[in-house]
Amino acid sequence: MIPRYSRPEMVSIWSAETRFAIWFEIEAHATSKLAELGVVPKESAENIWKVMNARKAEHGDYGFDVARIDEIERTTKHDVIAFLTHLSELVGPDARFVHQGMTSSDILDTTLSVQMARAADLLIADIDALLAALKRRAYEHKDTITIGRSHGIHAEPTTFGVKLAEAYAEFSRNRARLVAARAEIATCAISGAIGSFANIDPQVEEYVAEKLGLSIEPVSTQVIPRDRHAMFFATLGVVASSVERVAVEIRHLQRTEVLEAEEFFSPGQKGSSAMPHKRNPVLTENLTGLARLVRGMVTPALENVALWHERDISHSSVERMIGPDATVTLDFALGRLTGVIDKLVVYPENMRKNLDLLGGLHNSQRMLLALTQAGYSREDSYAAVQRNAMKVWEMRGDRAGQFAQNLKEDPQVTLSDAQIDAMFDDAYHLKHVDTIFARVFGTGKD
Amino acid sequence: MIPRYSRPEMVSIWSAETRFAIWFEIEAHATSKLAELGVVPKESAENIWKVMNARKAEHGDYGFDVARIDEIERTTKHDVIAFLTHLSELVGPDARFVHQGMTSSDILDTTLSVQMARAADLLIADIDALLAALKRRAYEHKDTITIGRSHGIHAEPTTFGVKLAEAYAEFSRNRARLVAARAEIATCAISGAIGSFANIDPQVEEYVAEKLGLSIEPVSTQVIPRDRHAMFFATLGVVASSVERVAVEIRHLQRTEVLEAEEFFSPGQKGSSAMPHKRNPVLTENLTGLARLVRGMVTPALENVALWHERDISHSSVERMIGPDATVTLDFALGRLTGVIDKLVVYPENMRKNLDLLGGLHNSQRMLLALTQAGYSREDSYAAVQRNAMKVWEMRGDRAGQFAQNLKEDPQVTLSDAQIDAMFDDAYHLKHVDTIFARVFGTGKD
């Protein structure tokens, strides 16, 4: 997580202030339930909330003093103990009833769940914004004809709107995956040293889970099992790979020879300090790199699953790094991609120009089918079309209409000129755009 | 995929015979629909099915001649064309109506979907078998007390059944993940060269999808988008990591000094050719390695997502290898793990012996709480317990009852002997085993 690729809202989820606030709420809810169960005095439990809610009303948050907690931790060498000590400074003697029968992991793991769930919420919102931008631009360019390319080579026409509809469909899937990933990690464990509830009633876990909007972990050890976190980070890796796919598409479209679309380039912007003529797709190149970073965090998360027995702590350093890094980086990437799509400069006339570059070769399949239907064998049809196509391929200079021309001049092709010309209307290729839009957006109309 | 780590049923999904059978069914269903749409003659479409179903009735399968197809491919240099040529050898002239308006990718990608869906079905069945074994052994050892370990160090007691219940819960999650992953890739695309349906009606796709039990791909390019496959392989990586977790647990339990459980060792088996005394956990060590292999296939699948434009073919070589390798390896691993669990030799008496190894230290938390409740400050309580615990820790030889003894002799611990002894009953730690079983299995009873 580096500031250059971070947005404040996601960063704040991982701040010390947020962490302590969640710690407090877990502890205070647990104390409330313990009071209800008769383990600690009711008035103490209530007073803790009263004092801290008053602070919140005043400060906007609970107002923990992070520096003070750090100071105490330097003595106690234990973060949760330092926090509890500071809490008692704020709350007074009632604080001694906090944390009864709980272990540090109960707090730490449940807090991580809350943080990851909140991070997932932001990422889902990011995708919603991206979907909105994709949909808007897709409808804008629903009928903007452009060449479809397989292997980087011209194939047959499609529309730029359909390209964006593909991205929309892909990110709709990613949204659903993130919702599932969120559910994976939104669990609460307050079950003690090895998950046996020896020193705390399972009802406390149930109560805290409900208060925090989590489900209970059916069986925990000292920790929430790490297959959940692995699935979460694996999902982020898939989403990042989709970001890369769209980024690579735009980088291709902006290539000098293609230039069908371009990242927005503001007046006064400099593409290169040395070469004043440059406008580079630096945002999408950056997204490509960010995707690599997020993907690189998947395997460490998978390696974290096989903790020893009821837990070891090897996962902890991994999560301290990839928890913030993966979510902050992906959040930034999704935001950046949304901006790119939103402001993407599209050049329909270049799309048209490129489409015509090969002198009509994008209709080679139609011509093949026409010849077959006219009674030629598949082999002869293929040979005739390929022969005339390759002549165009190898031409230099203006090829406009050249494929049709060649076919008309080929003595072995006995279709009439009119029949040949009929193979070159673009509408043929676009007749199902409405169908596709209806499948993706629910309707072909905006 | 190597024979040593393969099972025939999963291997057969990836055989040439299976592939050609799926190819045929896609083609034949598509032809049926094209007949219905009036594009090809109805009797031809019907005859194709008639001839081939007759072969199937006779041979048990459609009886494609793989060697013959290979021979044709050496001439045509195109696998789908070779297949179609062979099909016409079997079916006669009606075969010329097959593949009308379709492209090779329509067949290839939809076939991959069918294969991956079938592979997922096998994996789900594998997990069901594993869950059954885990559940049986979990109930068998529901009350078999054993020490819980954090950091490899004795913590507090749990039961061996609870350990297995954890594995059960984890694989229940993995089952749900595989069901979701199956849905990800069970889609059908018959949409032509760049997904525009220019030469084939979308109704054909819908018809074939329904016949094959797939959903339609809302918007494809030439290919089904690879975020789907990425999600599938990422899920296999998570499942493999869970396999590793259980395998590592068993490897630990079989260590000479621990020996609480052991892989089944058959009479006549040799653990080592050089050292006749050995019984090694080779199956679970092998599972650890297989997990690494499956995990290693996740990143290539993620890298496959960002194909260029409407497709490039870089994903193909990756999938030719990891498609079979990941599914065959994981299938084998799940089967092997089920066998290990099923026949695992458990040593409750060693569990008991190990539990007592530290002379009662596993009750240090209880003692801490007891002192706190007796009015000692948390700091004093901790110091008293730690002081007496460390004396036991550093003892050599028999420590039975030593922790309680030390506490009784400590002048600063004013609890009565009876109060101290009361802290050492095991039932305290196991009182919520029923709760945990009810959460995991729906009921605490078998």
Add this chain to the structure above:
Amino acid sequence: MIPRYSRPEMVSIWSAETRFAIWFEIEAHATSKLAELGVVPKESAENIWKVMNARKAEHGDYGFDVARIDEIERTTKHDVIAFLTHLSELVGPDARFVHQGMTSSDILDTTLSVQMARAADLLIADIDALLAALKRRAYEHKDTITIGRSHGIHAEPTTFGVKLAEAYAEFSRNRARLVAARAEIATCAISGAIGSFANIDPQVEEYVAEKLGLSIEPVSTQVIPRDRHAMFFATLGVVASSVERVAVEIRHLQRTEVLEAEEFFSPGQKGSSAMPHKRNPVLTENLTGLARLVRGMVTPALENVALWHERDISHSSVERMIGPDATVTLDFALGRLTGVIDKLVVYPENMRKNLDLLGGLHNSQRMLLALTQAGYSREDSYAAVQRNAMKVWEMRGDRAGQFAQNLKEDPQVTLSDAQIDAMFDDAYHLKHVDTIFARVFGTGKD
């Protein structure tokens, strides 16, 4: 390892026949040394070689019967014992002196070293062939001017020969890395059950190592330490990534809009069954996928390092798969890349055409420097150049000479027309091509 992406020479390194031949040689050399040390009878040691060398003289190899060994293994459940049994069938009673004091791992790990060293030799030879192709084509196109591109956007001119020289330099480095990687794994361990030489004299290891061209492993456990193998596979991952870099370059150059170079397309070849006009860069796309596969094997090899204590066997399944897969795949990829480079069709006229596409903008830096030297501030110079460049950028249609034209017409640019024209000779950009070639190839001349 699948036949489609395999070459026989590398495959044969991993065959059962090769493995057994190496096993035999290790065993027989060890027996020779044991005879010298007086542990076994000299005549027996000599006779073993005599019998087997006679077989070799007759059969071309030692003629082990793999099926027979498999058959024995089905009874003994131990591969090395099965081999030794078969050996005694071939050699007679003297065979009982083979394998004295050795353990299976001594044979297996040293054999893996021999196989990996041989694989490295093939890969180094592959790179030598690739380097030769790159050098030949580099000199052929030493002066073929082409636009250099940063961010996919035209920057300044270079030559196609320089591009190939870059690839040459990169693969020279890869060659050196492979030589180092070969040295990493070319070690011999014959040290017994946990590496203590309890039952075999270290001199045996030294002798066998020398005979096999290996170094001794200074300290082994039961196995050769896996950091060596990790380094080997990591190196293959780097080489594969370089293969991808060159492959991606060619894929870019073959794009329809660029078409500066093209994979060789043979007469009669079909680029697409549906679209007869297509010529796709399928070989380099395939190389991109193969690179992903090899890279995916790096992490499992790294995870293999942390074996437990003196060894566990988790690495074995990983190496059974990635040993052959990584070397066979990379060997195939290097061979394919060499073929692509060798037969690459280069279009200098298209390079020229593309170079001029932006109407001279590739001299924007020169113009910027010229204005600065003429006394304009850097800011004013930049603004003037960018202003006139962007006008060209946004033009459609023929831009020939347009950048110079704009500058001449700009009243704020007071350079003379002659001064401006002088900024547009290409030789300026190519003046150090000889220097670069001299650095890379040792000389600027062929």
Add this chain to the structure above:
Amino acid sequence: MIPRYSRPEMVSIWSAETRFAIWFEIEAHATSKLAELGVVPKESAENIWKVMNARKAEHGDYGFDVARIDEIERTTKHDVIAFLTHLSELVGPDARFVHQGMTSSDILDTTLSVQMARAADLLIADIDALLAALKRRAYEHKDTITIGRSHGIHAEPTTFGVKLAEAYAEFSRNRARLVAARAEIATCAISGAIGSFANIDPQVEEYVAEKLGLSIEPVSTQVIPRDRHAMFFATLGVVASSVERVAVEIRHLQRTEVLEAEEFFSPGQKGSSAMPHKRNPVLTENLTGLARLVRGMVTPALENVALWHERDISHSSVERMIGPDATVTLDFALGRLTGVIDKLVVYPENMRKNLDLLGGLHNSQRMLLALTQAGYSREDSYAAVQRNAMKVWEMRGDRAGQFAQNLKEDPQVTLSDAQIDAMFDDAYHLKHVDTIFARVFGTGKD
């Protein structure tokens, strides 16, 4: 890179101050050479050094004002331009001769080389410290007998010193790898927009390289080729995996049931807030996690190799993160491991106790050989040893001397009691410890 797992010296390599100091030195050396070549005035070049060296003499460093540079960058949106502007504020008008004919990448990439080379130097020094600690402890425990374990199961004896000698040999290899990795990335490129030296003489590159202790990059594009960086990070991944291996060994040795060694536990330390009896191997568990993190950065670095054409900028975000993260994390890990080894508490008596746990079974191979040599067939010998060994294996309670006892009582084992007893002296297993030490340390003596 998070403070918790960072050491200041490595962090400072990646600070803004260090970066600007390297930028300055590259620029100033280049200007010196340009002055020598007559491109810029000699007195200006000299004055720049004079002014800045004076600042350095005064401040200890060049005293760049990072905040001021950031402020300028907010206007110029370009980091190198902001730096140059600030430099001119410090140096005055002579600064206008800086950066003549150079591009930003010349500075940025060469700076990264310097930073990575310095990072490598620190890592090499870290390994030297680790090697020293390993050697000291290895000699200390050269004769401390301990059981060697394969598969986690007792095999045959070795010494704890030999275990440490293995680690020493492994890290000696890692040192050599880091030296090679350093050479990979210690190159200098000052070659302009696409590496053609169009606007700057290659002699400048040569001069700057020499001054900075780098080699020249034989052929660069706009950037230094990323196969170099890939190799660097791959090497860090191997070193991290070796760290994990040693860490896992220690975690195993500290397990409650084994307890042959223990991380140092200071008086006053708390292993667990809830369970006062705990002493956990938290440092080595942490090292396991840190290894996962460093390994996870290898693949992104490999993916960075295939930049498009003469460069795209996708690698940049990756390196901004993994450059500092991988080196800082590995530096911290090596330091922590050195501390662990240095202060490791070793329990020879527990090693002895564990060695005897199986009642002498660790001599089963010797017994097998003895029986064979006494004329028993290999099969009968194996059966006899296994039969008597398994009886011990399945015993509970004290097994001291039990294996020998069983053998003596076995009527089918006709060796005398004396012959059997002779198989149980430990010296047999340790007779080559000196050989091993001589191989690893150059001498068997301290």
